[in-house]
Every structure is written in structure tokens, then in C-alpha cells.
Amino acid sequence: MVRLPYLTALTTLFSYGLLFAFGQMRDFFRKLLETDGSDFLRSVPVFAIQGYAPICLGLEDFYTRRLYLRIQDCFNRPIASAPDSWIDVVKRYSKDNNKTLHRTSETSHCINLGSYNYLGFAAADEYCTPHVIESLKKYSPSTCSARVDGGTTKLHAELEDLVARFVGKPAAILFGMGYATNSAIIPSLIGKGGLIISDSLNHNSIVNGARGSGATVRVFQHNSAAHLEEVLREQIAGGQPRTHRPWKKIIVIVEGIYSMEGELCKLPEIIAVCKKYKAYTYLDEAHSIGAIGKSGRGVCELLGVNTADVDIMMGTFTKSFGSCGGYIAASKEIIQHLKKICPAHFYATSMSPPAAQQVISAIKVILGEDGSSRGAKKLAQIRDNSNFFRSELHKMGFEVLGDNDSPVMPIMLYNPGKIPAFSRECLRRNVAVVTVAFPATPLLLARARICISAAHTREDLIKALEVISKVGDLVGIKYFPFEPQNAAPHNALKKLE
Amino acid sequence: MASGVLNRTAAALDWVSAAFDAPLARAVVFGIHIDGHLVVEMLLIVVILFQLSRKSYKPPKKPLTEKEVDDLCEEWVPEPLCPSITEEMQTEHPTLESAAAPHTVVDGKEVVNFASANYLGLIGHEKIVDSCISSLEKYGVGSCGPRGFYGTIDVHLDCESKISKFLGTPDSVLYSYGISTIFSVIPAFCKKGDIIVADEGVHWGVQNGLYLSRSTVVYFKHNDIKSLESTLEKLTRGNKRAEKVRRYIIIESVYQNSGQMAQLDDIVRLKEKYRFRLVLDESHSFGVLGNTGRGLAEHYGIPIEKIDIITAGMGNALATDGGFCTGSVRVVDHQRLSSSGYVFSASLPPYLASAAIAAVDYLEDNPSVLTTLKDNITLLHKGLSCVPGFEITSNPLSPIVFLKLKKSTGSQDRDLQLLQKIVNRVLHEDSVFLVTSKRSSLDKCRLPVGIRLFVSAGHSESDILKACGSLKRVTDLELA
Numbered sequence: 019m020v021r022l023p024y025l026t027a028l029t030t031l032f033s034y035g036l037l038f039a040f041g042q043m044r045d046f047f048r049k050l051l052e053t054d055g056s057d058f059l060r061s062v063p064v065f066a067i068q069g070y071a072p073i074c075l076g077l078e079d080f081y082t083r084r085l086y087l088r089i090q091d092c093f094n095r096p097i098a099s100a101p102d103s104w105i106d107v108v109k110r111y112s113k114d115n116n117k118t119l120h121r122t123s124e125t126s127h128c129i130n131l132g133s134y135n136y137l138g139f140a141a142a143d144e145y146c147t148p149h150v151i152e153s154l155k156k157y158s159p160s161t162c163s164a165r166v167d168g169g170t171t172k173l174h175a176e177l178e179d180l181v182a183r184f185v186g187k188p189a190a191i192l193f194g195m196g197y198a199t200n201s202a203i204i205p206s207l208i209g210k211g212g213l214i215i216s217d218s219l220n221h222n223s224i225v226n227g228a229r230g231s232g233a234t235v236r237v238f239q240h241n242s243a244a245h246l247e248e249v250l251r252e253q254i255a256g257g258q259p260r261t262h263r264p265w266k267k268i269i270v271i272v273e274g275i276y277s278m279e280g281e282l283c284k285l286p287e288i289i290a291v292c293k294k295y296k297a298y299t300y301l302d303e304a305h306s307i308g309a310i311g312k313s314g315r316g317v318c319e320l321l322g323v324n325t326a327d328v329d330i331m332m333g334t335f336t337k338s339f340g341s342c343g344g345y346i347a348a349s350k351e352i353i354q355h356l357k358k359i360c361p362a363h364f365y366a367t368s369m370s371p372p373a374a375q376q377v378i379s380a381i382k383v384i385l386g387e388d389g390s391s392r393g394a395k396k397l398a399q400i401r402d403n404s405n406f407f408r409s410e411l412h413k414m415g416f417e418v419l420g421d422n423d424s425p426v427m428p429i430m431l432y433n434p435g436k437i438p439a440f441s442r443e444c445l446r447r448n449v450a451v452v453t454v455a456f457p458a459t460p461l462l463l464a465r466a467r468i469c470i471s472a473a474h475t476r477e478d479l480i481k482a483l484e485v486i487s488k489v490g491d492l493v494g495i496k497y498f499p500f501e502p503q504n505a506a507p508h509n510a511l512k513k514l515e
Numbered sequence: 516m517a518s519g520v521l522n523r524t525a526a527a528l529d530w531v532s533a534a535f536d537a538p539l540a541r542a543v544v545f546g547i548h549i550d551g552h553l554v555v556e557m558l559l560i561v562v563i564l565f566q567l568s569r570k571s572y573k574p575p576k577k578p579l580t581e582k583e584v585d586d587l588c589e590e591w592v593p594e595p596l597c598p599s600i601t602e603e604m605q606t607e608h609p610t611l612e613s614a615a616a617p618h619t620v621v622d623g624k625e626v627v628n629f630a631s632a633n634y635l636g637l638i639g640h641e642k643i644v645d646s647c648i649s650s651l652e653k654y655g656v657g658s659c660g661p662r663g664f665y666g667t668i669d670v671h672l673d674c675e676s677k678i679s680k681f682l683g684t685p686d687s688v689l690y691s692y693g694i695s696t697i698f699s700v701i702p703a704f705c706k707k708g709d710i711i712v713a714d715e716g717v718h719w720g721v722q723n724g725l726y727l728s729r730s731t732v733v734y735f736k737h738n739d740i741k742s743l744e745s746t747l748e749k750l751t752r753g754n755k756r757a758e759k760v761r762r763y764i765i766i767e768s769v770y771q772n773s774g775q776m777a778q779l780d781d782i783v784r785l786k787e788k789y790r791f792r793l794v795l796d797e798s799h800s801f802g803v804l805g806n807t808g809r810g811l812a813e814h815y816g817i818p819i820e821k822i823d824i825i826t827a828g829m830g831n832a833l834a835t836d837g838g839f840c841t842g843s844v845r846v847v848d849h850q851r852l853s854s855s856g857y858v859f860s861a862s863l864p865p866y867l868a869s870a871a872i873a874a875v876d877y878l879e880d881n882p883s884v885l886t887t888l889k890d891n892i893t894l895l896h897k898g899l900s901c902v903p904g905f906e907i908t909s910n911p912l913s914p915i916v917f918l919k920l921k922k923s924t925g926s927q928d929r930d931l932q933l934l935q936k937i938v939n940r941v942l943h944e945d946s947v948f949l950v951t952s953k954r955s956s957l958d959k960c961r962l963p964v965g966i967r968l969f970v971s972a973g974h975s976e977s978d979i980l981k982a983c984g985s986l987k988r989v990t991d992l993e994l995a
Contacts, residue, residue, distance in 0.1 A: 070790055071761040073704060074849050082852055096667040100655040108669060133659040140659045142652055150656055151648055158614040158639045159647050159870045160836050161631060167950040168630030171611040195692035197860035205957060207596060222859040230727055255579055255587045267593040296593050329596060336861035341657045355597035361719040364955045366694040367830030373864060376656040452664040
């Protein structure tokens with residue numbers, strides 16, 4: 019839950035209003051002054067290429083040109099190294115007021131607070147990398163075939179068994195991309211006449227998958243089991259819209275850690291509600307698997323939920339395991355069904371074998387099956403790092419979202435001007451942070467997001483905290499000066515859902 | 516006669532009004548003499564006002580009580596998440612024990628592989644593996660983030676410029692998964708209200724993109740120019756609204772579902788005539804068609820700018836993974852902010868981007884590999900042309916050779932079972948690995964199923980002859 023002070027809301031809205039007004043004015047004068055067939059003019063319907071409607075639409079295009087391009091150097095920063103605890107960020111320059119950016123050969127060595135490298139498997143690893151190279155030589159980078167044809171290697175079979183064992187489900191199925199795992203699996207599980215109840219802050223892949231399934235989609239308030247129950251009761255009693263037939267089935271979709279909020283799912287409460295109303299549960303552990311829990315088994319382990327109570331467990335290998343792809347773990351019957359019907363299993367090139375090997379090796383390290391205790395150390399390290407960093411940020415007076423133990427911590431920025439200011443000033447002091455703005459967040463709730471890794475040492479974190487504190491003062495984002503005695507003045511705050 | 520009736524009616528009316536007026540005929544209100552019928556009218560008005568003042572009738576609303584909702588929730592029985600498993604559904608797929616090169620090991624046995632779309636024979640190629648290893652050592656395996664958030668590695672940018680330089684387009688954009696390329700690109704450009712004309716034989720990725728776009732989709736007959744033309748004509752003629760919305764034609768260059776090749780010259784002519792934009796999926800023609808492997812446009816000698824958006828998966832000729840989309844700067848830049856598969860997904864593992872760069876380099880240095888591939892395709896075509904009971908539906912230049920049953924058994928499932936039986940026997944008895952065109956039940960494509968052979972430049976003459984001979988032998992036995 020974000021608490022947005024009135025004054026901040028006002029200044030933020032004013033800033034966006036100003037940007038909008040100036041953008042419109044500049045567009046107006048360009049329309050007056052330019053008459054050649056430049057790209058800009060083609061986006062204006064009157065000047066579109068004869069007979070074609072413009073390919074980019076009005077307001078979206080306006081946002082890109084007049085708001086995004088001004089600060090585009092804060093996004094898509096190329097790096098020239100592995101996304102480890104320190105990265106080499108490639109310097110870029112622009113000759114046309116940020117409209118186009120050009121790479122230089124110079125880099126700056128920065129602390130990486132942006133990548134999802136939770137367990138530090140992103141860089142070359144003493145155990146994983148030799149195995150990966152060996153499997154690369156054996157299997158080469160691709161199978162050029164779908165899983166049902168010639169795309170199943172021994173590594174895929176091994177990884178499916180290992181993942182199932184790791185997350186605590188009878189069987190699993192792999193996909194080559196995390197995003198496609200959600201967007202291709204949901205339509206295979208539910209269709210017309212079904213109901214999907216989705217958390218309001220679910221990831222875009224879930225939203226797209228739900229939309230692609232043809233089922234009706236309802237949303238419940240973020241992480242609120244009470245509202246979920248309300249929606250469930252209303253929907254079961256009311257049935258399908260217009261026909262009022264009972265729903266065929268209901269799937270509730272939640273995430274383990276919400277990547278833009280850093281919040282943990284209130285899984286025990288939600289599972290209890292779902293059980294009571296016979297709804298199926300679908301848990302997306304993209305950010306939580308490997309990163310939290312005593313042995314890295316994700317949000318179920320951390321919150322003490324029996325995995326048998328979660329019908330479908332989805333996760334990705336891009337984050338904690340430092341590879342690519344995603345999985346679904348569920349009962350044997352469901353996996354068999356998915357293998358029989360899921361289009362991504364039928365038509366997509368299978369997961370690259372070396373990437374599969376990377377996951378196998380990483381899970382073995384986490385489980386301690388590599389013969390060392392590195393996995394346990396990594397897990398302890400990420401918990402310590404995250405909790406240390408979060409508490410320090412709190413003490414400095416930043417408004418930090420999220421729960422303890424979560425390695426994702428957003429710092430609220432609000433004002434559009436503070437987005438590039440924070441990002442650029444941090445980069446100048448060799449700290450690479452991620453800033454997120456509309457459309458990934460609501461317009462008023464722009465934020466910087468920090469992802470902590472087990473690869474960070476305490477010195478790295480202290481240095482990063484010093485920089486962030488300094489920049490925080492400079493940019494003015496310490497919204498909640500730390501006062502342990504009296505809590506934030508609630509009456510002056512506006513609640514935002 | 517008529518006047519008689521009139522007279523009598525008038526007399527009757529007079530009598531009626533006199534009867535009405537009679538009670539108050541002499542009534543005077545405030546000095547004004549009123550006729551009696553006004554009383555009746557006043558009464559009517561009062562009735563009307565009374566009726567108007569009443570609420571319109573609504574059935575009494577009785578919201579469900581908590582108890583009733585409880586009962587309904589108690590009563591509701593959901594369907595199981597998946598249908599129960601039957602015997603025939605449990606098919607295991609062959610497991611590879613070595614790289615999916617033209618010769619591979621399947622379930623412990625060395626076989627000739629026609630199941631991998633490894634058109635240029637790059638699987639296991641030394642240069643590609645070397646470039647992957649050096650990339651792995653420098654960058655690790657995964658990129659640990661989406662492109663926007665430090666997931667852009669310099670090799671991604673190099674790969675993008677390599678591809679656009681190779682094709683002669685201004686810019687290109689990488690995706691991390693072949694199939695998600697097209698289903699992210701379509702919804703990025705096509706929105707509700709736009710018109711899309713698509714081939715009915717497009718593969719599932721395109722179908723999914725069409726569905727997600729929520730545009731108006733009209734299908735034309737598979738690879739049929741006449742049908743396309745009449746569809747375009749119907750959609751645009753006299754339709755003022757059509758001029759204001761964006762219009763697209765979406766086709767594949769070599770159709771995955773049939774091996775047929777799009778007639779690009781005619782399609783470009785039509786698209787310009789009716790002012791549609793063209794989206795072309797080159798997954799099975801990039802690196803295959805044309806004298807230097809630059810795809811369908813090169814094959815037809817059409818300038819690449821005529822095609823507005825080109826997408827391709829890199830899991831075929833380039834023997835890596837992921838996909839790309841290329842076109843004008845505007846088309847590409849728009850995707851970097853609006854294409855969900857690009858914005859919201861972790862980026863392509865850098866070693867796969869390195870492999871793609873090495874593969875394009877290889878193709879540029881060795882165009883002769885395309886001649887070998889073409890020769891192999893021709894040889895396979897010749898060898899398969901006389902397999903009894905089958906006909907080849909694919910184009911003679913397509914690297915997918917598609918065999919269709921001459922006489923279908925009448926149902927797609929039974930056809931597939933028969934084909935699968937043939938393919939299994941070919942694998943077990945003669946060690947040749949072929950695949951049927953399996954379909955997911957979510958796939959809306961209704962083209963006939965068949966056996967698909969993916970030809971590679973790495974196949975030797977004897978491999979191809981072996982495949983033809985084996986298929987002929989088994990088909991003789993099975994279809995007899």
C-alpha cells in the first residue's frame with residue numbers, strides 16, 4: 019500500500035501537466051513550421067502517407083516523443099559485462115537532445131542494483147560454468163526443433179524431474195521463455211465459461227495469458243484475501259454474465275513476490291479462501307523461487323504453505339538461476355495434459371540445452387548436491403543483504419515498499435523530474451539503479467527499484483547506501499524522516515489503492 | 516344515401532355530447548360558462564397525472580441473503596483442472612542424447628535426423644560453439660533482466676545491427692523466444708478496430724497474436740492470391756471507415772503448416788493497390804531463400820522496404836534461439852516501448868546472440884552452403900515423389916518438405932495416428948528420424964496433417980536416399 023502525501027500528489031500532477039502542455043505546444047509549432055514528410059508528420063493523421071493510417075497512435079506516440087525520449091538515457095542502458103554485482107555500463111551520448119543515443123567504447127564500472135541476479139549465478143561460476151560449456155559442446159546451443167518433435171534432450175528430461183523435486187510437486191514441464199510460460203499455459207488450462215480472478219498488480223504476461231484464454235477475467239484488490247473472498251462469493255452466486263450458468267472452473271492467479279512492489283504474497287490467507295470456495299490456485303514464483311525460503315524453495319517454504327495446496331506452480335529460470343526459460347510444476351495429470359495440448363510445447367523451439375544445464379547446476383548448488391555448502395551460504399547472504407539494505411534505507415528516511423526478506427525494494431520517487439535526476443546522479447557516482455515509471459506503474463507512482471543479490475558484499479552495499487543517501491538528499495526523496503517515536507502523520511495522508 | 520348516413524351519424528354525436536353536457540350544461544365557474552365535456556377531460560387528465568406520478572412497475576428486488584450465497588457456494592462443483600488421462604494420450608517423445616545435428620543419437624541409437632530445422636547445418640559447428648563459449652565466459656548464461664533494466668548486453672546491440680545490415684533494413688529488435696516474436700509484434704501494431712487480413716494456414720504464434728490484438732481479422736484461403744484479392748476488394752470497396760483504420764496483411768513466407776511459399780510479388784502488388792501494410796514471418800525462409808539467404812524478398816527480387824514488418828525466429832537456419840523483428844526505425848522504436856514480449860521479458864541469453872552473429876557471419880562467408888541445401892531439397896523431392904499413398908504439398912524450394920496422405924482416413928486424429936505409426940516404424944527399423952505435423956487442440960489451423968522433413972545442408976546424399984527408401988518401404992507395408 020502506497021501512501022501518497024497530498025503535496026507530492028499535487029506537484030507530481032503539476033509536473034506532468036507542464037510536460038503535457040509544453041509537449042502539445044511544441045507539436046503545434048512543429049505542425050506549423052514543418053511541411054516535409056518527416057517521421058513526425060506521418061504520425062499526424064492529416065500528413066500520413068497517402069492512404070495509410072498512421073502506424074503509431076496519437077497519445078501513445080505523444081508520450082513517447084515528448085515524455086519518454088527526454089529521459090530515455092535512464093532506460094535500456096547497455097552493459098559490457100555479465101550482470102554480476104558490479105557491471106560495466108556503456109557510456110552513451112546524444113547529439114539531438116536525447117532523441118537518438120549512440121554507444122561509445124567507454125564504460126563505467128558500477129555497483130549493480132538492477133539485475134535480478136538474486137543468488138549471484140549470473141556471472142561465471144566455479145561449478146556451473148564448466149558444466150554448461152561441456153553441455154554446449156555436447157548439445158550445441160539449440161535443437162532447432164520443438165519439444166514434441168526432436169527438441170527433447172536428456173537434459174530437458176533431467177531438468178523436469180529436478181525442478182519437480184525442487185519445488186515439491188510430482189511433475190514439471192519446461193518452456194524456453196518465462197513470459198511465454200504464462201501466456202501459453204493459461205489458455206491451456208481454462209477457456210470460455212471459466213473465470214480467472216487475478217491480483218490487480220499481476221505481471222503483464224499473466225494479463226496477456228488470461229486475455230488470450232477466452233475466459234472471463236475479474237480482478238481483486240492487491241493482496242487482499244478479504245476482497246478475493248467477496249469477489250468469489252459474488253461470482254459463484256451470480257454465475258456467468260448474462261446466461262447465469264455456473265462457472266466451469268475458477269482459477270485464482272497470484273505472484274510470490276510482486277516485482278514492482280517487493281511485497282510477498284499473503285499466500286496462507288489466499289489459499290484458505292480458495293480452498294473454501296473450491297477455486298484453483300496458480301502461483302507465479304518468477305521472483306521468489308530460489309530467492310527466498312530457508313532452502314530457496316520460494317514463498318511456500320517461507321510462509322509455511324504446503325505445496326500440495328497450490329494447484330499450479332509457475333516460475334522462471336531467468337532470475338535466481340541466472341539462465342532463461344520457465345517451468346510449470348503441478349500434478350502428473352495436469353502436466354500430462356499440458357504436454358498434450360500446450361501450443362508452446364508443440365511449436366516453440368525447445369529450451370537451449372546449455373541454459374537447461376545452467377539451471378540443473380544451479381539447483382544442485384542450492385540443494386548442496388555439488389558437494390559444498392555454497393548454496394546455503396548464498397541463501398543466507400541474500401537474506402542478510404536484503405534485510406540490511408532495507409532497514410538502512412528506512413533509517414535514511416526513504417519511502418521503501420515491500421516486506422522483509424524480499425530482495426526487491428522500490429524507493430518511491432513520484433515526481434517525473436526526479437526519475438532521471440535520481441538515475442543519472444546515481445550512475446555518475448557509479449551505482450546503477452533501475453527507475454520505473456508509467457506505463458509499468460501508475461502515473462503518479464514512479465519509483466526506483468533495487469534488487470539485492472547474494473553476490474553483493476557488505477562493502478558494496480555500504481558504498482551503494484552512501485551514494486543513495488547523498489543522491490536522496492540532492493533529489494529530495496526522503497519523504498519519511500526517520501522518527502521512531504511517532505509514526506507518520508496519518509491524517510495528512512491520502513490512501514491509494 | 517351517403518348524406519343519409521352522415522346525417523344520422525351527426526345526429527348520434529349530437530345526442531352523445533348533449534348527454535355528456537346534460538348534468539352540468541348550465542354550470543358557470545367564475546362567470547364562465549363551461550360545457551359538460553370539460554369535466555370528462557379534467558377527469559382524464561387527473562387519471563393520467565396519477566398514473567405518471569406512480570413508479571413504473573419493477574419486480575421486487577430480493578438480493579440473495581448471506582445464507583443463500585453460502586448455499587450456492589457450497590453447491591457449486593467446479594470441473595477438474597484437466598480432463599482425465601486416457602491411455603492413448605500418453606505418448607512419449609523421443610529423447611536426444613547428442614546434439615540435434617544431421618546425425619544424432621535418439622534413445623541410444625544413432626539416427627539420421629530430419630526433425631530439426633537446422634537448415635544450414637550449423638548445429639555443432641565449431642565456429643558457433645567457440646563464439647558461444649567465449650560469450651559464456653564473459654557474460655555468463657542468462658541476462659538476469661529485461662532489456663530496459665540492464666538486460667541489454669552489448670552483443671544484443673551488435674546482433675541487432677548485424678541482422679539489419681545483413682538484410683539491408685534500417686534497424687531491428689531482438690526477442691528472447693522465437694514464437695513470442697510474432698505474437699508480441701502483432702498486438703503492438705494492431706489494436707481494436709484495425710483490420711487484419713491473414714492466411715488461414717498461419718501457425719499458432721500468428722493466430723495467438725491475431726487473437727491478442729482484438730482487431731477485426733479476416734482470413735483468406737491458404738496461399739490463394741485470388742482469394743486474397745477478393746477479400747481485399749470486399750473490405751475496401753465503398754468502405755469509408757476502412758480508409759481511416761490501419762490495415763495489415765499477415766502472411767508467412769514459408770508456411771510451417773504446409774511448406775508452401777507465399778507469392779510475394781503478387782502480394783506486394785495487391786498491398787500497394789489496396790494500401791495495406793504487410794507483415795511477413797520469415798522464420799523458415801530467413802537464411803534459406805534467395806541467392807545469399809536474405810529471405811523471400813531477395814528470392815523475388817523485391818526491395819525489402821516494400822515489406823513493412825519482417826519477423827523471424829532464429830531457432831531454425833541460424834541454429835540458435837530467440838527471434839527478431841526488422842523494419843523502419845519507427846517500427847522498431849515503437850516496439851522497444853510497446854511490445855510486451857520485448858518490454859516485459861528477460862532478454863535473450865547473450866551467448867545465443869553471439870551464436871546468431873556467428874551464424875550470419877558464416878552465411879555471409881559461405882554462400883555455397885545454400886547451393887548444397889537447394890540440391891538436397893531437390894534430391895529429397897525427387898526421391899519422395901514416388902512414395903505410394905503420399906503427395907508432396909510443399910514448394911520445391913521450401914526447406915520443409917511436407918508429405919500429405921493422398922487418401923485421408925476422414926479424421927485428423929486417425930490420420931495422425933497412421934502417420935505416427937509410419938514415422939515410428941521408420942525410426943525403429945531404419946534409424947531415420949522423421950516427424951508428423953502434430954497439432955495442439957488450441958491450434959485453429961485446419962490444413963491437412965502430414966509428415967514433415969526438415970532438410971539440412973548437412974545431410975549427405977546417402978542420408979537423403981536412406982530416408983526416401985525407408986519411407987517408401989514402410990509406407991508400402993502400412994498403407995497396403
